[in-house]
Amino acid sequence: MSETSARPSPEPVIAVRDLCMHFPIHRGLLRRQVGAVKAVDGVSFDVMPGETLGLVGESGCGKSTTGRAVLRLYDITSGSIRLEGVEIGQMPQSQLRRLRPRMQMVFQDPQASLDPRMTVEGIIREPLDEHTRLSSRQKRERVHELLDAVGLSRRFAGRYPHAFSGGQRQRIGIARALALNPRFVVCDEPIAALDVSIQAQVVNLLEDLQERFGLTYLFISHDLSMVRHIANRVAVMYLGRIVEMAGREALYADPLHPYTRALLSAVNEPDPGAARSRRRILLTGDVPSPADPPRGCNFCTRCPEVMPICREMDPALREVAPGRHVACHLHDPAITTPREPTRAAPTAVEAASTRGDQPPSILSTRSVP
Amino acid sequence: MTDAASEPTRPGPGGTARPLRPEPPAVRDAATNPWGDVWRQFRTHKGALLGLGFLVFVTLFCLLGPWLWPVSPGALDVRNKDLRPVYHLLWDGSARVSWSHPLGSDQLGRDLLAQLIAGGRVSLAVGWTAMLIAMLIGTLVGVLAGYFRWLDGILMRFTDLVLALPILPLLLVMMLLFRDPLRATFGPATGIFILIVTVIGATSWMQTARIVRGDVLALKEREFVLAARSIGTPARRMIPRHILPNVLSPIMVSATLGLASAIITESALSFLGLGFPSDFPTWGKLLFDSTDRMADFPERVLWPGLAISLTVLSVNYIGDGLRDALDPRIRGR
Secondary structure (H helix, E strand, O other), X not given: OHHHHXXXXXXXXXXXXXXXXXEEEEEOOOOEEEEEEEEEEEEEEEEOOOOEEXXXXXXXXXXXXXXXXXXXXXXXXXXXXXXXXXXXXXXXXHHHHHHXXXXXXXXXXXXXXXXXXXXHHHHHHHHHHHHOOOOHHHHHHHHHHHHHHOOOOHHHHHOOHHHOOHHHHHHHHHHHHHOOOOOEEEEEOOOOOOXXXXXXXXXXXXXXXXXXXXXXXXXXXXXXXXXXXXXXEEEEEEOOEEEEEEEHHHHHHOOOOHHHHHHHHOOOOOOHHHHHHOOOOOOOOOOOOOOOOOOOOOOOOOOOOOOHHHHOOOOOOEEEEOOEEEOOHHHOHHHHOOOOOOOOOOOOOHHHHHHOOOOOOHHHHHOOO | OOOHHHOOOOOOXXXXXXXXXXXXXXXXXXXXXXXXXXXXXXXXXXXXXXXXXXXXXXXXXXXXXHHHOOOOOOOOOHHHOOOOOHHHHXXXXXXXXXXXXXXXXXXXXXXXXXXXXXXXXXXXHHHHHHHHHHHHHHHHHHHHHHHOHHHHHHHHHHHHHHHHOOHHXXXXXXXXXXXXXXXXXXXXXXXXXXXXXXXXXXXXXXXXXXXXXXXHHHHHOOHHHHHHHHHOOOHHHHHHHHHHXXXXXXXXXXXXXXXXXXXXXXXXXXHXXXXXXXXXXXXXXXXXXXXXXXXXXXXXXXXXXXXXXXXXXXXXXXXXXXXXXXXXXXXXX
């Protein structure tokens, strides 16, 4: 996995810092704000050119909100989003419009994301109408090129979305996203609504297109095996935060965060022998409400390896090995090794690289008072 | 309804099952002319076709009638008053009929057929114009309130306000206030036409506004609107491109109902003596003028009543058929 971290650090296509997206809750007669759903609460990541960053997590953890907030489909609460070096976090929509061609989105539900009253040609042409000054003949030509690129027949251009199957509709959505030659594409669960037999085709199409057009993806999914297939790096989200971010191989071979371990243990194992020997980590309880997250670590209510400090202090996302980030006190050497119950300043990272290959055993961490 | 598998193109999946490149569905490649498809679907709706036929007939009847039946609707023929329609001869040989008044004449000897023609012109013009005004205001208010959150409160409270007003007294007051100035400016006929059309239009847009707002609110959360936003489509193009075509069905339905109620409201106004002047026939006024002698001369109520009901009914059917024909999901099945 070192290829992502050892790169001579080109400028990231998208750099997100401390992104927060809180949806206010209004109650009562006067509609006063009584709280906020912290759908995304302090998320930071970079996506390098040509890379695919997988964003995984269970439903309701804020994956899709992150994807939409990054594209500024919401007005974000706070934080910084830089698209190729340009800060777009607080940019007004009118100014942002000029940057829209560089970032596009493929939506989750291909049925809902295509206007039922527009023909396929109209749908794919819409970005061209908005951002280019091509003649209608050139636009038609471009629409046909895009249909070819996503593997649909040109003859389908005059039809309406309802006449297509789910996989075909998703291809139309992909063609629309590619119409303006974007650099960065957010794929918001593009395969979740599709038949399993179609999923692989759509994912392969996305990979082909990435190769051909040099795209950079933020690939949001809850399907861990699919993310393993397509992503270079993977970020795991839980309750509005990234709990672990690492290269694909490292993350799947040796998950550090207890939540990642639990998630990965739920992935189906095709080999029956391996499946029998595997230990399933069952999480108990429900995800806490993002309107009222627990004190301390967000995962402390369900963590199988919870320590007292987890209920007190929120772990920061720290780099425990080159390219490996995890937000867990288990991997904070200042907390786990010197056994200091008082809060230690998050400084010592040196010991982390040696600890990386031997994850702390559950017994030793349980013994911490 | 979602998959393309509903077409009977090939018998089986064939040797190479390639689900992403299926044979084209039976839907024609309609890249040429989308209105051709709309018409093809419209034709399958029998009621709509009948309605369209009747509406065309009534419109032509009113427009060309004065040339085919060049009798003035206001001409008094006192010697031939209270004639029965000619078809009365079929069962009553002693009925007073005359071929110069095929549908009979009223108590002043005015020809009923000519009155029907003239009345239809006015009624249809009032109905269509008032309905279009109401649809325009209703759609505008509904779309703005639904799409722009900051306008929602103001516009919907205004709608509630207008809804809460007692319409008939309001109409009377408006008539009294504006009748004379408008008459003075535009002449008696045009002035009263403008007044009636505006009054009916301005008091019947609220239902449409509410329905449209509700639909826009739901539509705004759909993913294709989000997709258009991610493309950078501004609101001024989002509304005509994505919102309006998708709220067309409820608008169409309330338009057909609106035409009906506009014709009927005009009749009610005429009945109260606040509509058109008394020598100016409309279907509604013909109907109400004849009610007191309805038992003796049922045909004087029957014909204008039939004209109103059938017109309204046919417009309803046309709206129904159009709504289906304009929806690409229903089209082609």
